[in-house]
Amino acid sequence: MNFLIADTFTASFSRLSGLDQKAVKASVFDLQMNPTGNGLQLHRIDKSKDPHFWSARVNRDIRLIVHKTGESMLVAYVGHHDDAYAWAERRRIEAHPRTGAVQIVEVRERVEDVAPPPTLHLIFPEHAKDGEKADTAPALFAPLNDEALLSIGVPADWLVDVRAASEDGFFALASHLPAEASEALLEYAATGRLVTPIPVPAAANPFAHPDALRRIRLIADQEELEQALAFPWEKWGVFLHPSQRTLVERSFSGPARVAGSAGTGKTIVAIHRAVRLARETPTAKVLLVSFSEPLAAELAKKVLVLAPETNGVVPRITTASFQGIAEQMFQLEHGVRPRIASDVVLRERLRAAAASINLKGFSERFLLSEWTNVIDAWGLTSLDAYSTVQRMGRKSRLGPNQRARLWPVFQVVRDALAAERYTTWANVFNGLADALAKRENKPFDYVVIDEAQDLAPAELRFFAALAPAKPDGLFLSGDIGQRIFQHPFSWVSLGVDVRGRSHTLKVCYRTSQQIRSAADKLLPTVLRDTDGLEDERRGIISVFDGPAPEVKSLADVAAEAAMVRQTVKTWLAEGIGSREIGLFVRTPHLVTRARAAIAGLSGADEMTTAPMSLAKGLEFRAVVVMACDEGHLPLDERVADAADEAELDEIYETERRLLYVACTRAREHLFLTGVMPTSEYLADFTM
Incomplete structure (x- = not known):
């Protein structure tokens, strides 16, 4: 029995x-x-519309609801006695007559027999009383006939309700429908296109249908069950949307990329793909990497959820940060850890080098920027290489004579760093890439990269050399809109061409429609990379509704703190846990301002307070973005450090992306505050 x-x-x-x-x-x-x-006192639930629902006694009050047939035992629900029975009495579990997928269907009684649930009052409005104007909101899905609705998985019980749904009432209705149906209807409402799934043979196992797999998981053994119960909040990592599953299971002839806005599941795809590759090839070694150590640690946790077989898959999946895996390989290659030159060291060496040759006409800011984004980033070691390199994103043009004047400075810096046994991360990555290029056998069979939008040129070159040149060897996931640490550059120039193998996810699971649509105003509707690939932001949909973001401009820091404090207290009173609340500010020194606002509140120590740059990969039910003051956002120090107009433009865009990343950590509630005069970016939320 399954x-x-x-x-x-x-x-x-x-x-x-x-x-x-x-x-x-x-x-x-x-x-x-x-x-x-x-021993569990199984009882059939007589009032259920499905004869296969049974209750199992856990203790005096708690009941398990199971769906039991001759072939399967499905654990469907658990709750207090009355709640559990009520849930089962209004559910059926059955294969959909058109799609073939097993669905957990909420039974819809006839309207004339029962009063509509309160959440559906917009779907079934009461008859207008004398003198009142009837609701004339247009029905969104009236043009769709029964066959069209059935083809996307709408249960037969709900066909009339769906066709009667107005824009205002649809989100209330969507929560009562299977996910595949509500998502298809959302896309239809947003784009006018009804995307129907590929038909599945009638004889196929209904539990193996892609739509069934997103909500029901076959448990192979006790160890897998233990993992599933240990991480129930990680259900997103177990149940895949069909469009995500396609990218997980598909084989690509060369490097491939998945893109999408925040919350669309790019990381999910990367994790599932790494696990799938390790499972399919019993001897394969898979590298799964992300931008930072905290993000890599989260990847490792989620791999354990998806692949609990500790004796097989997990030991063959290495999770690491970009710099972490490079440091490990550098130590293996050289026997020591790299001694990385800090920005302070680089500024001092550049200043000394410029003075030594009496260089005039170039600011210290320009020299550091040119070193970081051109010389060091691309591993340039000669004037010839510098003379021909494309300075992408640099508006201050440099002719041959200017480059010839500058090169001695950079050569002196290189020599000085080498003499002091300093190196840079770019130098580490480039050196490893050179070594790997000479090796026929690679240390990993597959390389999967998350947060790929923040790869630097040397990092991409390293991972391209690390990945075997074979199908599925290199897979990248990322969002151009969340690029906050790197200047744009051409992947193709480094041999990583994903054109024709790049796919964009369009369904957002993490953030409400209101928060996502508001945050999207911070970014262009179409984002293009330097290789011409477009990331179309129009047509993205969220699968759930919520309150609109709130924006408050306050007179002073004390007033802001009082407002934030009251908002957080309200969230706590509404049942939002302290660990489910995050507060973000622009810089580390502003974190004290956030902590002061919540000091003394119940659970304040469990709330996350952090700079926006550390928000990547996090998720909260409620988020406060504080200190959005003029001068903090965009940050005056960064603006002052701009070496040229192009870098200034990039700084402004990066600051917008930082705010976008912070805002899209919120699932249900988003509150933005600042002291007047506030950031110009807040105006986007009030448009």
Whole structure:
């Protein structure tokens, strides 16, 4: 008998107390070992519309809801006695008549028999009383007939409701529909296109349908069940959207990329793909990397959730940061850790070198920027190389004579760093790339890169050399709109051509429609990279609704702190946990301003307070973005450091992206504040 768990179970399980969760785990393990349920007092739920629903007694109050047939045992829900029974009495589990996918269907009673649920009052408005104007909001899906709605997975019970749905009421309705149906309808509402899934043969296993796999998981053994119960909040990493699954399972003839705005599941795809590659090839070694150590640590946790078989897959997947894996390989190559020159050291050496040759006409800021973004980034070691390199993104043009005047400065700096046994990260990556290019056998069979938009030229060159030149050897995921650490450059120039193998995800799962659409105003509707690839932001949809972001401009820091404090107190009173709240500011020194605003609140120590640059990869139910003052956003120091107009433009865009990243960490609530005069960027949220 197949033993399965549903996402409705993991969601309900996570809401229980710790003691109840412990008891539920024991009961689920018992069911897996003995599906007859001896000792759990299995009872058929007589009032359920589905005869296969049974309840299992966990303790005096908690009940498991299981769906039991001759072929399968599906753990569907858990809750307090009355809640659990009520859930089962209004559900059916069945294969959809058109798509063939198993669905957990909420039973819709006839309108004349029952009063509409409060959340659906916009779908089924009461008859207008005398003198009142009837609701005339247009029905979004009236043009779609039954066959069209059935083709995207709308349950037959809900066809009338869907066709009657207005724009205002659809989000309330969407929560009652299977995810594949609500997402297809959202896309239709946003774009006018109804995308129907590829038909699946009628004889196929309904639990193996791509839409079923996103909500129901087959549990192979006790170890896998233990992992599933240990990480119920990670259900997003278990249940894939079909468009994501396609990218996970597809084979690519060369380097490939998945793009998409914040919350569309790029990281999910990267993790699943790494696990899939390791599982399919029993001896394969897979490298899964991300921008920073904290992000790499999160990847490692999620790999463990997806691949609990500790004796097989996990040891063959190496998770690391960009610099972390380079440092490991540098130590293997040279026997020591690299001694990295800091910005302070570089400024001092550049200043001394310029003085030694009496260089005039170039500022210290320009020299550091030219070194960082051109000389060091591209590993230039001669005047000939400098004379021919394309200075992408640099508006201050340099002719041959100017480059000839500048090169001695950079050569002196290179010699000085080498004499003091200093190196740079770019030099580390370039050196490793040169060494790897000479090796026929690579240390990894597959390389999967997350946050690829923040790769520097030397880093991309290193990973391109590290990845074997074979199908599926190199896979990258990233969002141009979240590039905050690197200048744009051509991937093609480094041999990484993803044109024709680049795909954009369009469904946002993490952030509400209101927050996502507001944050999207910070970015252009179409983003283009230097190789001509376009990332189209129009047509992106969120799968759930929520309150609009709030923006407040305050008279002083004290007033801002009071406003933030009251907002956070309200969230806590509404049941949002302290760990589910994040506060972001532009710079590390402003973190104290955020902490002062919540000092003394219950759970304040558990709330995340951090600069925007550390927001990547995080997610919270509620987010405050504070100190959005003029001078802080964009940051005056960065603006003053701009070496030329192009760099100034890039700084302004990067500052926008930083705010975008911080705002899109919010799932349900977003609150932005600043002291007057506030940042010009806040105006985008009030348009």
